[in-house]
Amino acid sequence: MTRIEIEAHGGPENMKLVERDIPDLLAGQVLVRHEAIGVNFIDTYMRTGLYPLPSFPSGLGGEAAGIVEAIGEGVDHMAVGDRVAYCSGPIGAYASHNVVSADTLILLPTSISAKKAAASMLKGLTVQYLIRQIYPVQAGETVLFHAAAGGVGSIAVQWLKALGATVIGTVGSEEKADLVRNLGCDHVINYRTESVPERVLEITGGAKVPVVFDGVGKDTFEGSLDCLRQRGLMISFGNASGPVEGVNLGILAAKGSLMVTRPTLAHFVATREALENASNDFFAVMSSGGVKIGAPIEYALADAAQAHIDLSGRKTTGSLVLIP
Ligand SMILES: NC(=O)c1ccc[n+]([C@@H]2O[C@H](COP(=O)([O-])OP(=O)(O)OC[C@H]3O[C@@H](n4cnc5c(N)ncnc54)[C@H](OP(=O)(O)O)[C@@H]3O)[C@@H](O)[C@H]2O)c1
Structure with missing residues (x-):
């Protein structure tokens, strides 16, 4: 071979x-x-x-x-x-x-x-555990998904729409923004040129989101926390920009008793x-x-x-x- x-x-x-x-x-x-x-x-x-x-x-x-x-x-x-x-x-x-x-x-x-x-398969089963098991997304909820034009992201945007969610997606270029809009993404943020927390605040009328799906890691971690409403859930599932390190847990209390998880697919398909x-x-x-x-x-x-x-x-x- x-x-x-x-x-x-x-x-x-x-x-x-x-x-x-x-x-x-x-x-x-x-x-x-x-x-x-x-x-x-x-x-x-x-x-x-x-x-x-x-x-x-x-x-x-x-x-x-x-x-x-x-x-x-x-x-x-x-x-x-x-x-x-x-x-x-x-x-x-x-x-x-x-x-x-x-x-x-x-x-x-x-x-x-x-x-x-x-x-x-790998990307789809990842989206499955993220939006159907860790945080079962309900119709009518507004959620934030980073790197929405990528492999995982482009499946997630469509599946979230099929569940009836309002999707805020982030992308790194205008071409990628067009692509995710065509997939049904309701609000697209170019995180190279716009502040994600500011735009999320504006889009949600100040309510922020109950969950953020973040596969970008280092560059987006803190901004993602600022997009969450009190007791919201940060799902950090990747390191495309580098790993998230040295987090002071006190930041979770200060930003609204937030929850954070760092899952991996293997543990959701273990049997x-x-x-x-x-x-x-x-x-x-x-x-x-x-x-x-x-x-x-x-x-x-x-x-x-x-x-x-x-x-x-x-x-x-x-x-x-x-x-x-
Ligand atoms: N934990 C798990 O179970 C699990 C399973 C599968 C995948 N993942 C994670 O999910 C993420 C997406 O995986 P994928 O295979 O579908 O990749 P992908 O999303 O197709 O590619 C990564 C995207 O991340 C964005 N990005 C932002 N900052 C970046 C940087 N500094 N360098 C490179 N890319 C950057 C880029 O999109 P823009 O240009 O639009 O910013 C890039 O296209 C990865 O972090 C991966 O490790 C985790």
């Missing part, structure tokens, strides 16, 4: 395409031949070492979709030829094949192509039941037309480094996939 490996944490130039033997399958494992591979911001954190990898050389990526090519002993809910996707590792999805635990594979409905699945429930919820909102997955930006597997450069450089909208 071919796969992208790195020998050490560092820049995109460390990502090399190599040939490797396909490992033997252990009990409970499945060999998946990839048709499309999801690119996620978390992959850049693993490459740089913000989230350290356990050993080197290491693969990258934790999301892909394709065809079951072989199954190990004791796997009874999958068969060779099934169309599947996974989004919780194992690390090494940037490859033509990966050996995956059968428990983490999702059977794909016929209506969802491999490309669409690789573009949306087979949780994974199936979240996937089915996501498939349902896709099949009702509430969330449409636009054509992802495609790169050849060999060009994975360029995908990282573009994603980290804020050049992309929606999802990116690699094609092996």
Whole structure:
């Protein structure tokens, strides 16, 4: 098989395409031949070492979709030829094949192509736990979602609208503002040129919002707290601008007895039941037309480094996939 490996944490130039033997399958494992591979911001954190990898050389990526090519002993809910996707590792999805635990594979409905699945499973299940589990958003509520034109953001805007929420989205350019308006976002703030707290105050008539979804991290953290009403919930779920560090907890009292959580997808799909429930919820909102997955930006597997450069450089909208 071919796969992208790195020998050490560092820049995109460390990502090399190599040939490797396909490992033997252990009990409970499945060999998946990839048709499309999801690119996620978390992959850049693993490459740089913000989230350290356990050993080197290491693969990258934790999301892909394709065809079951072989199954190990004791796997009874999958068969060779099934169309599947996974989004919780194992690390090494940037490859033509990966050996995956059968428990983490999702059977794909016929209506969802491999490309669409690789573009949306990790991001869609993230949105699912954010807006349906941590803070179940109700019709009529006004919420703030940062980086609304990104992979996670563009799914979130649509799903929030399908739930009947009023959505305030932030973006880093006027082109991205147009895109999220077309997705249904009610109020768009360009956070490179406007003050987010001031605009949120104005949009909500001084009421502020009950919840902020913040995957940008360092640059937006404090401003996000200023957008929350008393006892509001700050969900800090990413570090696109760098990690949030050194927070004085007293700030939460001073700004209105605020609550903060820092969740990660793995803990919301940790059991087979949780994974199936979240996937089915996501498939349902896709099949009702509430969330449409636009054509992802495609790169050849060999060009994975360029995908990282573009994603980290804020050049992309929606999802990116690699094609092996
Ligand atoms: N905790 C979890 O379970 C979980 C799961 C999935 C994703 N995430 C997080 O969700 C966020 C979005 O992930 P994604 O894969 O969909 O990426 P993405 O949103 O497509 O890309 C990140 C976006 O963040 C914005 N951004 C703001 N400041 C930035 C900076 N200094 N450098 C780079 N980007 C910056 C950019 O949009 P603008 O140009 O519009 O500002 C950029 O396009 C990431 O933080 C990711 O780690 C968390």
